[in-house]
Amino acid sequence: MGDKADVWQGTLALMVLKTLQALGPLHGYGIARRIEQTSGDLLAVNYGTLYPALLKLEQEGYISSEWGTSDNNRKAKYYKLTRAGRKQLDKEARDWEQTTEILARFLAPGKESA
Amino acid sequence: MRPLRALFMRLAALFSKDRQEREVAAELEAHLQLHIEDNLRAGMSAAEARRAALMKLGGVEQTKENYRDRRGLPPLETFWQDLRYAARMLRNNPGFTAIATITLALGIGANTAIFSIVNAVVLRPLPYKDSSRIVTFHTKTSMFPAFTLPLTWPAFEEIRSQSIPFEEATAYWETDRTLTGRDQPEVLPVTAVSTGFFEELGGSAEQGRLLSEQDHAPGQDRVAVISDSLWRTRFAGDPAVIGRQLILDTEVYTVIGVAAKGFAFPEGSEAWLPLSLTPEIQRNQMFFRFNVLGKLRKGQRLETLEAQLGAIAERLAKENPRLGKDYALSAEPLLESRVEDARQSYLVLLAAATFVLLIACANLTSLLLARGWGRRREMALRAALGASPGRLRRQGLVESCLLGLLGGAAGIALAAGLVQVFLAIAPSDTSRLNEISADWTLVWFALGSSLVSGVVFGLAPARRASRMDPNDALKEGTGGSVKGTPLFGNALVVVEVALGFILLIGSTLMMQTLAHLLHQNPGFRTDHLLTFDLPQRSNWNRKDSEGHAAGQIARLKDMVAQVRRLPGVEDVVASDHGILDGMYFEHSGLQLEGALPESSAVTEGVIARYISPGYFRMLGLPLVRGREFEELDARSAHKVAVVNETMARQFWGTLDVVGKRLNESTDAKEALEWNEIVGVVADARDVGIQDQARPEYFLALFQWDVGSHYLIVRTQANPDALAATISRQIWASYPDQPLTHVMTLSKTIAESVGDQRLHTVLLGVFAGVGLTLALLGVYGVVSYSVARRRQEIGVRMALGAGQATVLRMVMRQGLTLVACGTVIGVAGALAAVRLVASELYGVKSTDPWTFLAGAALILMVGCLACWVPARRAMRVDPMVALRYE
Numbered sequence: 001m002g003d004k005a006d007v008w009q010g011t012l013a014l015m016v017l018k019t020l021q022a023l024g025p026l027h028g029y030g031i032a033r034r035i036e037q038t039s040g041d042l043l044a045v046n047y048g049t050l051y052p053a054l055l056k057l058e059q060e061g062y063i064s065s066e067w068g069t070s071d072n073n074r075k076a077k078y079y080k081l082t083r084a085g086r087k088q089l090d091k092e093a094r095d096w097e098q099t100t101e102i103l104a105r106f107l108a109p110g111k112e113s114a
Numbered sequence: 115m116r117p118l119r120a121l122f123m124r125l126a127a128l129f130s131k132d133r134q135e136r137e138v139a140a141e142l143e144a145h146l147q148l149h150i151e152d153n154l155r156a157g158m159s160a161a162e163a164r165r166a167a168l169m170k171l172g173g174v175e176q177t178k179e180n181y182r183d184r185r186g187l188p189p190l191e192t193f194w195q196d197l198r199y200a201a202r203m204l205r206n207n208p209g210f211t212a213i214a215t216i217t218l219a220l221g222i223g224a225n226t227a228i229f230s231i232v233n234a235v236v237l238r239p240l241p242y243k244d245s246s247r248i249v250t251f252h253t254k255t256s257m258f259p260a261f262t263l264p265l266t267w268p269a270f271e272e273i274r275s276q277s278i279p280f281e282e283a284t285a286y287w288e289t290d291r292t293l294t295g296r297d298q299p300e301v302l303p304v305t306a307v308s309t310g311f312f313e314e315l316g317g318s319a320e321q322g323r324l325l326s327e328q329d330h331a332p333g334q335d336r337v338a339v340i341s342d343s344l345w346r347t348r349f350a351g352d353p354a355v356i357g358r359q360l361i362l363d364t365e366v367y368t369v370i371g372v373a374a375k376g377f378a379f380p381e382g383s384e385a386w387l388p389l390s391l392t393p394e395i396q397r398n399q400m401f402f403r404f405n406v407l408g409k410l411r412k413g414q415r416l417e418t419l420e421a422q423l424g425a426i427a428e429r430l431a432k433e434n435p436r437l438g439k440d441y442a443l444s445a446e447p448l449l450e451s452r453v454e455d456a457r458q459s460y461l462v463l464l465a466a467a468t469f470v471l472l473i474a475c476a477n478l479t480s481l482l483l484a485r486g487w488g489r490r491r492e493m494a495l496r497a498a499l500g501a502s503p504g505r506l507r508r509q510g511l512v513e514s515c516l517l518g519l520l521g522g523a524a525g526i527a528l529a530a531g532l533v534q535v536f537l538a539i540a541p542s543d544t545s546r547l548n549e550i551s552a553d554w555t556l557v558w559f560a561l562g563s564s565l566v567s568g569v570v571f572g573l574a575p576a577r578r579a580s581r582m583d584p585n586d587a588l589k590e591g592t593g594g595s596v597k598g599t600p601l602f603g604n605a606l607v608v609v610e611v612a613l614g615f616i617l618l619i620g621s622t623l624m625m626q627t628l629a630h631l632l633h634q635n636p637g638f639r640t641d642h643l644l645t646f647d648l649p650q651r652s653n654w655n656r657k658d659s660e661g662h663a664a665g666q667i668a669r670l671k672d673m674v675a676q677v678r679r680l681p682g683v684e685d686v687v688a689s690d691h692g693i694l695d696g697m698y699f700e701h702s703g704l705q706l707e708g709a710l711p712e713s714s715a716v717t718e719g720v721i722a723r724y725i726s727p728g729y730f731r732m733l734g735l736p737l738v739r740g741r742e743f744e745e746l747d748a749r750s751a752h753k754v755a756v757v758n759e760t761m762a763r764q765f766w767g768t769l770d771v772v773g774k775r776l777n778e779s780t781d782a783k784e785a786l787e788w789n790e791i792v793g794v795v796a797d798a799r800d801v802g803i804q805d806q807a808r809p810e811y812f813l814a815l816f817q818w819d820v821g822s823h824y825l826i827v828r829t830q831a832n833p834d835a836l837a838a839t840i841s842r843q844i845w846a847s848y849p850d851q852p853l854t855h856v857m858t859l860s861k862t863i864a865e866s867v868g869d870q871r872l873h874t875v876l877l878g879v880f881a882g883v884g885l886t887l888a889l890l891g892v893y894g895v896v897s898y899s900v901a902r903r904r905q906e907i908g909v910r911m912a913l914g915a916g917q918a919t920v921l922r923m924v925m926r927q928g929l930t931l932v933a934c935g936t937v938i939g940v941a942g943a944l945a946a947v948r949l950v951a952s953e954l955y956g957v958k959s960t961d962p963w964t965f966l967a968g969a970a971l972i973l974m975v976g977c978l979a980c981w982v983p984a985r986r987a988m989r990v991d992p993m994v995a996l997r998y999e
Contacts, residue, residue: 027144047171052184060117070148074144076144
């Protein structure tokens with residue numbers, strides 16, 4: 001467990017938004033598990049950080065929450081994307097892609113230097 | 115937008131803490147159960163599944179804590195905690211809280227009250243349109259060197275028509291007019307104004323209209339705008355007042371409007387008339403009667419204006435050499451001209467009030483330091499449990515600011531009361547008195563100063579508490595040894611005593627001034643005297659006939675005779691002036707027959723008065739040579755004069771001047787009649803009680819045509835009781851005769867020192883409060899040190915120190931502080947008294963006796979303040995003190 005990378009705050013928010021877009025309304029545990037699975041278990045979500053992050057997104061109005069019932073009849077708090085959240089997701093995804101692209105150019109082995 | 119929304123959500127969350135707390139617990143519980151179920155499905159045993167899930171989730175409490183940090187606003191919550199804690203501490207120590215609140219309330223209350231007065235009088239702009247750009251003009255001329263005069267009409271015309279780019283320039287003339295035809299005759303302060311007057315000041319009418327250009331046209335100028343107060347009192351608020359008549363000096367005016375309530379320029383004016391002038395006056399270069407207002411354009415500077423005025427003055431002086439070489443025109447902002455006299459004394463009061471607040475703050479600092487010592491174990495415990503120094507400091511400051519606010523709240527009540535007291539005792543002619551009130555400025559100022567004080571007096575104690583080493587504090591016993599010097603506390607006391615001393619000296623000097631003013635002998639009997647002002651119809655634009663003058667004199671003589679016949683009247687005389695009302699006519703350029711050439715070449719500032727026969731006898735002024743005026747000095751007889759001792763000595767060098775003559779003009783062409791001196795009278799201060807005796811001459815009232823008449827009556831019994839009877843008697847025969855300033859002389863004397871009395875009372879109160887607080891500070895610091903050194907004193911006594919030694923030790927410590935404070939106070943006071951020097955009379959600002967007596971008083975009371983704790987130290991039982999550990 002110790003060698004798994006902890007997810008940083010900014011990216012965690014993006015992952016949460018993406019997860020909710022992909023799977024629709026989901027509870028905190030589900031979101032965490034989904035992120036871990038998607039990363040191929042390379043990431044370990046620290047639950048101590050997940051819940052404050054969810055709260056922050058909710059305070060900012062990107063997600064909303066309500067109590068619901070899980071598949072096996074357990075009461076849990078479900079989060080779902082709001083319209084503002086969808087927009088924010090688009091924007092952040094674009095920003096992220098741009099960032100990675102720029103970084104990739106820097107890191108690509110000496111193409112331009114030739 | 116998003117961060118703002120988040121902030122609101124977090125703020126809102128502060129109010130639903132419990133529900134949110136339950137919700138997060140439920141959510142985390144659900145998370146755990148979901149995880150356990152997953153683990154079970156993956157094939158773990160029940161116990162294993164639970165253990166793995168718990169491990170993965172990590173510390174539940176930690177997660178909740180993180181969640182809480184994000185949910186609410188932690189700094190706000192800690193602040194709220196600190197606040198509640200502070201409130202609890204204050205509630206649990208009602209004695210401490212009460213003393214601190216009262217101390218602060220005195221300081222803040224005094225300061226706030228004076229500030230709101232200073233704000234209303236000195237700082238706040240005048241209540242006229244663009245008032246900051248309005249300037250007023252003055253003339254200086256060698257003809258009247260002692261005075262700053264208004265302008266002549268030609269000077270105003272120059273200013274209005276010349277290239278000075280004013281937005282508006284207007285002239286007005288303040289006069290008194292007699293209102294008749296309605297109830298009792300009354301003298302009204304009336305203002306005759308040129309065009310543009312109301313426009314310049316931004317006045318408006320609450321009924322009818324204001325004066326316009328057409329109203330100044332000859333033949334249509336018998337119209338008047340009246341004040342709101344005149345409308346209410348004289349017209350009983352009649353809604354149909356427009357078009358009614360106003361009879362002023364027997365001239366009939368038609369009321370065309372009522373000025374809006376609150377429009378009072380010049381202060382106290384009851385009606386405004388169009389200014390209509392004869393061509394002679396419009397050309398008169400010597401008629402300095404017109405007050406002029408100009409409104410500067412935006413961006414126009416006073417300095418450039420001064421240069422332009424210089425050019426105008428030069429041109430006018432060239433046209434008319436009689437104006438003199440040093441004829442000059444000057445301008446100053448209107449506010450400046452209204453408050454310049456008051457500013458200095460208000461600033462002194464504000465400084466005094468600030469001293470009181472500083473002393474209060476110093477006192478509170480020592481109190482908090484002492485209490486911090488008592489609470490050091492509590493602080494140490496909190497530090498040991500993880501409170502950061504910053505947090506402890508913040509908490510200390512929250513506590514002191516809360517105390518500050520408590521004091522401020524009490525201070526607001528006190529200040530509002532003080533403002534009312536000020537309004538009640540302030541002389542009625544105090545500038546802008548009607549604009550002073552207890553308003554929101556007062557509240558804001560009080561709140562601001564309470565917070566500032568809270569930080570000022572709380573900072574040092576809070577820092578000290580946060581720097582404490584918990585290890586030391588917890589190890590020590592309750593009576594523990596004294597570490598470090600209480601240098602800071604001692605310095606505070608020294609400063610307090612010094613400030614208190616300065617206040618004491620200031621107020622003592624003012625009190626001596628007041629005592630000198632009230633108890634000095636004006637040189638005549640001031641008891642049982644009544645003064646009546648019998649204003650004459652103004653006749654400045656009438657050709658005055660001999661018949662008119664004779665009629666006025668006959669009328670006045672008849673009034674004197676009628677009043678004399680009334681029971682209870684001992685004596686009555688007539689004059690052209692009241693007594694001690696500060697009004698006098700000053701004459702320069704006299705011709706004095708046979709006078710010493712060197713001293714009489716320039717006769718300036720000689721007071722001239724007109725009096726009836728019997729004047730000196732009634733006032734009890736002895737004649738040192740010759741006789742006083744008699745009935746035979748009639749209008750047709752040759753003119754006579756009486757001079758006072760100072761005048762005789764100054765100009766003739768002898769008292770034997772009977773038979774010499776004086777002439778009121780040195781110009782042969784204009785020469786008036788010669789007056790033969792028939793007597794020399796003792797000096798008296800009958801103008802103002804603070805004046806030094808000045809050269810003064812008297813002419814016979816019944817020989818001249820004089821513009822103002824007064825009756826001075828000496829009564830057998832209480833003069834107030836007779837005032838109404840006398841008024842009724844005069845009105846019965848002369849129903850159109852206005853009668854004002856009915857005042858007993860003792861009231862006049864009280865009024866002539868009104869300003870000084872007010873300042874002295876306020877300064878005295880501040881000094882009393884400041885000094886009491888300072889000495890309480892001495893007492894507090896000495897008792898605190900005795901309490902801390904209890905053990906040490908016990909040891910000393912056990913080792914053989916006698917009670918007297920202990921007493922001496924404590925007294926020495928306390929008195930050293932008081933002495934240091936006094937020495938610094940003397941230095942401070944020597945610097946500070948320069949501020950009040952101009953208000954002093956009969957005592958020098960550096961009067962050594964005042965300083966000595968002040969120092970002695972402080973040391974004596976300081977002894978008393980140390981004596982109480984010193985006796986306590988003396989009675990320390992060594993056994994008890996040592997066992998205390």
